[in-house]
Amino acid sequence: MSELEDDNICEEPADTNRTLPGVANFATFRDQVCLAQKQAQTELTELDKHRNIWTGLVQVVVLLVAGSWTDRAGALKPCILVPIAAQSLSLLYTMLCAVYMREIPLEASLLGADLMVAVCGGVPLLIAGIYSYLALATEPKDRTFRFACAAVSMVFFPVVANFFSGFLFKALGFIKLCLVCLVFCAASLLYGLFVLEEPKAQSGEDSATVESEKRPTEGGLRSLFDYRLVYDSVKVILRRRDFNKRNLLWLTLLAFFINFGALSDAGVAANLAISQFHWVTSFGIWRSYDLATTMLGTLLAMGVLSKRFGVSDAMVCVFSICFSMAAKPFMAYAVTHVVPNLYYVATSIDVFEGSKTIATKSLASKLVSENEIAKMLTLLGIVESLQVTIYPSLYSVVFLASQETVIGAVFWLSEGFLLLAFALYIVLYLLSRRSASEEAAAATGTEPTGPATQSSAKQGIDNPAVDITAL
Template sequence: MTATVVPARRRSTFWDDMTIEPVVACYMTAFTLITLTVSNLNLQKACKVNLRLASDTCEALVTKGAGSSAADEVAVQRLVAGMMMWQTCAQNVLPCLVMLLVGSWSDRTRKRVPCMLLPLYGELVRNAGQLLCVYFFDQLPMEAAGIAESIPLAVTGGQTLLTMTAYSYMGDATLIKNRTFRIGGLNAVMAISMALGTSLSGIVYNQLGFYGAYGLSSVLIIIGLVYGLLFVEEIAPITVVNENKSFKTTLTEFFNFKQVTESLKTTFKKRPNTQRLKIIVLLIILMANAGTNNGYRTVSYLYTRVQFNWTEVKYSIFSTYELTVNIIGLFLQSLFIVFAV
């Protein structure tokens, strides 16, 4: 009698378990790929359209050529910085409300994929709006480009909503024993994608211009959308709560502001010992950290242009080095936590 040999089961790898990582990678790469393109569009709009400086002067400012003037650079940047103030408010205040609505609706219906793909639609609309501002360059002022950049990202949640829903999906899709590994892999995908997009941002703009940069970013977003729609499935089963609902009913449930107030009450409700105080302190620390990081990211490119006379290529090299150091630091921190525990 011949014994049946059962083949050894191959151990599951990161690639076998991959679900939402390509969506996140496409979005993060596309988002960071055009950061310097957006900044240069604002600078050129401010110079040529708002301030109506000579074309040669504006070209010299952008390329840091021999004819560039420090006084003109400061005047242009002052105008751009003024616009960035209300842009920052719009891109951070509106997503807070969006996330409260989306988070509550997603938790009640257990639908993560539509919420995860929403920022990709916003990014696609943003790119289309920016391309219109490039096409009608002399007709549309800098503020039009600012609105086209900020509003689509703000009303669709942007990077913050994508990150939140990605973590929620990962929590639903993984077992406790491999959740740390999967979330670590997701963080690595985010970091590598941002580093890749940042390192290429200056080169892409320098070589391809506005149309090429926004076009390449849009292609990445479309790839992420197609993958998400075709290959990413909901984890939670369909229940009585979320099946066979009309669009009107779904819309009414989504804009249920009572759930927003309930979320806020849950966050700040009384808890045993000092748990509520700890939550409040953590929120304050998070706000301070996010505020300083956002402020730095907003003006760092403008600062290096004035202080070091850098072009977008030099700044992208610096940003790549900075992100690489941060990734190494996060890796060492993870090792320390593992061995410390």
């Protein structure tokens, strides 16, 4: 029924005289469509509460082991290829479930596909592997350029894919569209297996470090079950550090975790766009617009605020949160009063959304030594996976409880998380300035007399390994 796209059929009055080709009684047809749509949305939201918990916990365990194992074994290709292979198997399983959709329950199809990907690390492990590979295979002077190319590629292709997704879905159908995705996954997997080579350390010191860390992992895959791998990752945030940096590190991880609480309304926002606005192809267009504006806004924030004017990482996060807080009320009003154009208005306001993640990663990287950056990024990936077990389920519960009264309540919940994150980043800004001032004073052998300057405090994003990774 492509004629119903972007059509608020459920808003038609009971005494409407509207007709549709092939429909004998429009009122009865409308009631059936609206009831089925509401039931489908409720069932999917209810299922999301459970599957996000299981997949998130599995990913946390895998990342705890994989991050340290990769550093010890010096093998980065598995971190890239294993998630791609898992995604390919997941697509095959999804196609099988679509063929036998009346025999296989929804719970089995969704949970099975998600667990296949989660048990192999999923997207967090894939992205960590890509940037670790680039960091090890590239000289420092060329690293920023390659990171930028990778980041732009990872954002550009989803923009294009989302734009055409609705049209392709209508033209090909679900199974053929999954087959197209499978072709891309297979091509990536074959390239990684037969063309991509393991990177080599660029300096003799790095080579010696890699060799020394590979010795404890003799025994191949059995080393994956070494409990010391978990301890190696966790001890990064446990050991004592000068100038109050351990407490700053904990606070940064907390702020990073709370930040995802404000971002987790995206799934419900997508479901509401489809159910309230009846978007199909229009949803793909809006999603592409959202990704494109976020990419441009993030590049602007990083290039102008951080690089050009030297604004501190914590203040970049505060700047981004202010725009996000202004956008959420527009989203709530849009779904409550069925005004689709306000989704575009909210997206246009919240253009700096992606800069929070980049700046937080940069801030965390400056609190650890260089040989701990990879483990620190892995811990941030663990936090990213852990939040999946909490926030999506929380938003699902809130949505199910409020859909009959205040359907936009999820966006006000997101606003609350933004306020909490705003306070945390303000505290981080003040404490990081004090820590930088004490460190600068210790380096010069004088007492701290005031706020640290930009040259001594290293407030801007200056670590190429995390400069642009959150795009």
